[in-house]
Amino acid sequence: MPEVTPSPPASLVPAKPARPLVEVKDLCKTFDVSAPWLNRVVERRPRQFVHAVDGLSFSIPKGSTLALVGESGCGKSTVARLLVGLYAPTRGSVHFDGQATDGSTSAANLRALRRRMQMIFQDPFASLNPRWKVLDIIGEPLREHGLCQDLPSLQARVGELLESVGLAAADSEKFPHQFSGGQRQRISIARALATEPEFLVCDEPTSALDVSVQAQVLNIMKALQRSRGLTYLFISHNLAVVRHVADRVGVMYLGRLVEVADKQQLFSRPLHPYTRMLLDAVPDIHMTGRARTPVQGEVPNPLNPPSGCAFHPRCPLAQARCRQERPNLMQLRGVEVACHAVEEGRD
Amino acid sequence: MTPAPSVTSTAAPSAIARFLDSDIWFSFKSSPMAIVAAVIAALCLFCSLFAPWVSPHNPFDLASLNLSDARLPPAWLEGGSSKYLLGTDDQGRDLLSALFYGARISLLVGLASVAVSLVVGVGLGLLSGFVGGKTDAFIMRVCDVMLSFPSILVALLIDGVGRAIFPQADERLAFGVLIVAISLSGWVQYARTVRGSTLVERNKEYVQAARVVGVAPLRIMFKHVLPNVMGPVLVLATIQVAAAILTEATLSFLGVGVPPTSPSLGTLIRVGNDFLFSGEWWITVFPGLMLVLIALSVNLLGDWLRDALNPRLR
Amino acid sequence: MTALLEVRNLRVEFPSRRGTLLALDDISFSIQAGEILGVVGESGAGKSLTGAAIIGLLEPPGRIAGGQILLQGQRIDNLPYEQMRAIRGRRIGAIFQDPLTSLNPLYTVGRQLVETIQTHLKVGAEEARQRALKLLQETGIPAPEARLDQYPHQFSGGMRQRVVIALALAAEPQLIVADEPTTALDVSIQAQIIRLLRGLCKDHGAAMMLVTHDMGVIAETCDQVAVLYAGRVVEIGPVSDVIHSPSHPYTRGLMGSIPAMDEDREELLQIDGAMPRLNAIPAGCAFNPRCPQVLPRCTQQRPELMPAGATRAACWLVPQSAQTPV
Numbered sequence: 007m008p009e010v011t012p013s014p015p016a017s018l019v020p021a022k023p024a025r026p027l028v029e030v031k032d033l034c035k036t037f038d039v040s041a042p043w044l045n046r047v048v049e050r051r052p053r054q055f056v057h058a059v060d061g062l063s064f065s066i067p068k069g070s071t072l073a074l075v076g077e078s079g080c081g082k083s084t085v086a087r088l089l090v091g092l093y094a095p096t097r098g099s100v101h102f103d104g105q106a107t108d109g110s111t112s113a114a115n116l117r118a119l120r121r122r123m124q125m126i127f128q129d130p131f132a133s134l135n136p137r138w139k140v141l142d143i144i145g146e147p148l149r150e151h152g153l154c155q156d157l158p159s160l161q162a163r164v165g166e167l168l169e170s171v172g173l174a175a176a177d178s179e180k181f182p183h184q185f186s187g188g189q190r191q192r193i194s195i196a197r198a199l200a201t202e203p204e205f206l207v208c209d210e211p212t213s214a215l216d217v218s219v220q221a222q223v224l225n226i227m228k229a230l231q232r233s234r235g236l237t238y239l240f241i242s243h244n245l246a247v248v249r250h251v252a253d254r255v256g257v258m259y260l261g262r263l264v265e266v267a268d269k270q271q272l273f274s275r276p277l278h279p280y281t282r283m284l285l286d287a288v289p290d291i292h293m294t295g296r297a298r299t300p301v302q303g304e305v306p307n308p309l310n311p312p313s314g315c316a317f318h319p320r321c322p323l324a325q326a327r328c329r330q331e332r333p334n335l336m337q338l339r340g341v342e343v344a345c346h347a348v349e350e351g352r353d
Numbered sequence: 354m355t356p357a358p359s360v361t362s363t364a365a366p367s368a369i370a371r372f373l374d375s376d377i378w379f380s381f382k383s384s385p386m387a388i389v390a391a392v393i394a395a396l397c398l399f400c401s402l403f404a405p406w407v408s409p410h411n412p413f414d415l416a417s418l419n420l421s422d423a424r425l426p427p428a429w430l431e432g433g434s435s436k437y438l439l440g441t442d443d444q445g446r447d448l449l450s451a452l453f454y455g456a457r458i459s460l461l462v463g464l465a466s467v468a469v470s471l472v473v474g475v476g477l478g479l480l481s482g483f484v485g486g487k488t489d490a491f492i493m494r495v496c497d498v499m500l501s502f503p504s505i506l507v508a509l510l511i512d513g514v515g516r517a518i519f520p521q522a523d524e525r526l527a528f529g530v531l532i533v534a535i536s537l538s539g540w541v542q543y544a545r546t547v548r549g550s551t552l553v554e555r556n557k558e559y560v561q562a563a564r565v566v567g568v569a570p571l572r573i574m575f576k577h578v579l580p581n582v583m584g585p586v587l588v589l590a591t592i593q594v595a596a597a598i599l600t601e602a603t604l605s606f607l608g609v610g611v612p613p614t615s616p617s618l619g620t621l622i623r624v625g626n627d628f629l630f631s632g633e634w635w636i637t638v639f640p641g642l643m644l645v646l647i648a649l650s651v652n653l654l655g656d657w658l659r660d661a662l663n664p665r666l667r
Numbered sequence: 668m669t670a671l672l673e674v675r676n677l678r679v680e681f682p683s684r685r686g687t688l689l690a691l692d693d694i695s696f697s698i699q700a701g702e703i704l705g706v707v708g709e710s711g712a713g714k715s716l717t718g719a720a721i722i723g724l725l726e727p728p729g730r731i732a733g734g735q736i737l738l739q740g741q742r743i744d745n746l747p748y749e750q751m752r753a754i755r756g757r758r759i760g761a762i763f764q765d766p767l768t769s770l771n772p773l774y775t776v777g778r779q780l781v782e783t784i785q786t787h788l789k790v791g792a793e794e795a796r797q798r799a800l801k802l803l804q805e806t807g808i809p810a811p812e813a814r815l816d817q818y819p820h821q822f823s824g825g826m827r828q829r830v831v832i833a834l835a836l837a838a839e840p841q842l843i844v845a846d847e848p849t850t851a852l853d854v855s856i857q858a859q860i861i862r863l864l865r866g867l868c869k870d871h872g873a874a875m876m877l878v879t880h881d882m883g884v885i886a887e888t889c890d891q892v893a894v895l896y897a898g899r900v901v902e903i904g905p906v907s908d909v910i911h912s913p914s915h916p917y918t919r920g921l922m923g924s925i926p927a928m929d930e931d932r933e934e935l936l937q938i939d940g941a942m943p944r945l946n947a948i949p950a951g952c953a954f955n956p957r958c959p960q961v962l963p964r965c966t967q968q969r970p971e972l973m974p975a976g977a978t979r980a981a982c983w984l985v986p987q988s989a990q991t992p993v
Binding site for chain 1: 709710823824825826853854855856857858861880881882883884885886887910920921922924925926927928929931932934935936937938939941
Binding site: 087090091092117120121124125127128129132133134135136137138146147150151194197201 | 557558559561562563564565566567568577580581
């Protein structure tokens with residue numbers, strides 16, 4: 007695998023550490039979805055695996071936002087969960103601030119490391135315990151890590167957090183069902199910020215929200231990033247939202263990264279055929295009359311991925327090599343892209 | 354630009370105010386059946402809890418019994434006396450008082466067994482659903498095995514074993530064995546119900562959020578998941594109270610339930626059974642009616658609760 | 668020319684224990700034959716309810732409390748159940764959001780199509796099967812002969828939605844009501860389905876009412892668009908005018924808060940606050956607490972739809988701004 011050198015966007019403050027905050031190398035996660043043992047023996051079925059994440063490598067410099075886009079089944083939600091430790095990787099490593107997040111770090115260090123990264127979930131209705139008061143919901147990380155010694159300081163801190171996301175301190179006595187979707191998502195953000203993390207993984211945080219509410223939440227997230235120097239991994243299927251929030255964008259297809267580039271570069275000069283297809287397929291509200299290539303086919307079944315390059319059945323540039331050999335992510339023309347056609351200059 | 358605060362203007366109401374405004378209370382107020390059932394159940398509960406103060410006589414005080422008053426019919430029949438409203442049994446005990454004392458025993462055993470079943474069943478169900486894997490498989494197999502035995506037989510078996518181990522035991526131990534016997538035949542329902550709900554809740558994002566924060570799994574199980582799976586358990590418990598009381602009555606009727614010195618409604622029915630054919634029907638019928646009344650009102654309450662808690666029917 | 672579908676002053680209410688909630692308040696619009704009208708709004712605005720009221724599938728206790736719905740000049744809102752059922756399959760087709768639950772998992776796709784065709788078109792079994800084949804071909808399903816005998820679970824999400832569209836078109840309806848037909852689909856499939864829907868409507872001469880919250884889909888598919896807010900129509904007009912030169916402040920805020928694919932903005936325009944709940948709709952114009960250009964009149968008097976350039980908007984600012992294009 008060629009060495010991947012991250013190229014931080016020029017808009018960042020010049021004085022920053024040389025080492026990226028988050029580094030992911032050859033990350034893999036395979037799920038065993040075989041039928042139960044008895045069925046397999048009786049019906050002579052083979053074991054089945056889903057390679058949800060298949061050799062992912064990227065890095066995120068401090069203070070920037072990397073967005074991962076892709077359609078359903080591409081594995082981006084799995085990546086989010088791998089990064090925060092909800093799943094253990096089958097292979098590969100995740101390094102946070104230079105330290106590995108697997109068994110090689112001691113348990114105490116790992117716990118301290120986990121405090122510095124948090125997650126925001128997609129569903130504003132399922133991500134808050136309906137039976138808990140907001141005070142307890144936001145206070146849980148504070149209590150768990152011993153950040154507040156008594157009730158008054160807990161209440162004060164929760165009030166502060168609520169105000170930082172645009173809600174009122176008095177809202178801490180209420181229950182989640184008394185809030186709208188957008189407000190609940192803000193409570194989720196407040197909870198994620200409780201331990202003062204440096205890194206936030208956001209799994210489709212605005213997909214379930216209306217457009218005007220989405221605008222409010224995205225504005226808050228950007229403001230918080232500026233004021234606290236946060237680093238985001240932003241997962242989404244909505245390219246317009248990604249355009250608004252990201253510094254760099256990674257495009258995923260069937261568990262693999264097909265292109266990683268700066269935002270400007272990706273949207274103005276996409277290289278990989280899948281990226282081009284995605285950009286063309288997004289319904290264009292401004293109807294700029296952009297020429298569009300028709301979209302073909304559907305995402306294949308992850309249980310039975312195509313050989314070689316996973317995109318070759320739908321690719322207008324596919325050739326024999328694409329069917330046999332899986333392309334590696336390599337630096338070409340200033341971006342990272344995994345495509346034989348681009349490498350050979352055929353696009 | 355700081356986002357404008359969208360302040361929710363009303364202050365949070367107190368718990369009582371929330372309850373009175375809730376859908377459950379409204380549903381209760383608008384269901385005549387639920388109100389009647391609740392009133393009857395409350396009356397029975399009150400009479401049995403305060404039996405010593407509510408009963409006109411103490412039927413277990415041997416000194417106050419008068420054999421010449423034995424087998425008197427109810428007050429409205431010929432030969433009856435207003436001193437014994439529902440008549441007396443073969444030992445001169447006032448039936449009305451015996452009913453209250455008997456109901457007390459029945460309710461005590463019923464409620465206690467449900468409480469034990471609940472704790473065991475909910476605990477095992479939570480564990481099974483949350484941990485999954487081999488633990489889950491093992492507990493579910495145990496449930497399957499338990500379900501293949503009729504509950505009365507299980508109770509009989511445990512009771513018999515208990516008596517064999519502790520032949521000279523005093524009364525309280527006998528009660529304990531009886532309660533354990535009845536609860537062991539009832540916990541499976543809770544375990545299965547809770548396991549199903551736990552499997553659903555476990556995958557929800559608030560549980561994942563707690564894991565990301567670093568909360569220990571046991572704590573997540575009890576503090577996060579348990580409050581959200583208790584709904585169906587309450588309905589089940591209400592209905593199981595009636596079932597437990599009936600099981601106890603059956604066991605006492607068979608002679609292997611409560612000790613004869615503290616007769617429950619079942620014992621009274623058994624005692625009265627012998628006199629049925631000599632025309633003294635009241636000795637067995639009134640305890641029977643009381644049993645039916647308690648079981649029916651609790652069942653009706655359980656029915657209402659299940660419909661009230663079902664979001665689709667609201 | 669009489670419109671194919673005309674909705675006049677439609678009111679839908681929900682009696683509840685806390686009083687009657689007015690979910691749709693005086694909705695009026697019309698669709699010509701062959702035209703596609705988009706109904707857009709945020710959650711709770713009442714767009715799905717509008718579709719449900721037109722198809723006659725309002726869930727009780729919801730009920731139509733006023734106004735009229737006319738299909739080719741004939742009232743359909745007050746018909747008895749049996750008559751409405753006949754109309755529903757034959758003259759109005761419906762497409763819902765989730766293709767998984769729109770198809771019966773126990774029957775083959777062919778059987779469901781043939782059943783629908785035979786119920787409404789009185790043709791023999793063989794001809795019905797031929798028509799079903801033709802429909803599957805038109806909706807772009809490859810190898811339709813084999814697919815006719817397959818079950819819904821053997822189709823992928825996008826394919827299933829095509830089958831649902833085929834089912835909706837099976838009885839050759841004059842009007843199609845589509846409620847969020849592409850929301851559950853991936854972006855690349857969405858594009859295919861949108862194009863298919865538009866093409867089929869034009870080919871078959873059917874009118875379509877497309878309900879969605881996604882402005883991008885509206886921009887690509889519709890001729891006219893109606894913007895709903897708190898159960899009322901706040902703006903209605905040709906799609907490019909509503910998107911590029913909206914008159915109503917809510918529409919402007921909505922368009923401004925949508926992130927654009929082709930430009931970079933530091934901050935998205937945001938409308939503070941949230942849509943009011945049904946039991947707390949303000950007096951006068953429902954948008955007045957959040958409106959950046961609110962006038963005293965807005966809190967007292969509810970505005971009607973008034974001409975504003977190429978669109979019509981329910982806003983007291985309009986008579987002035989009609990002269991100055993936005």
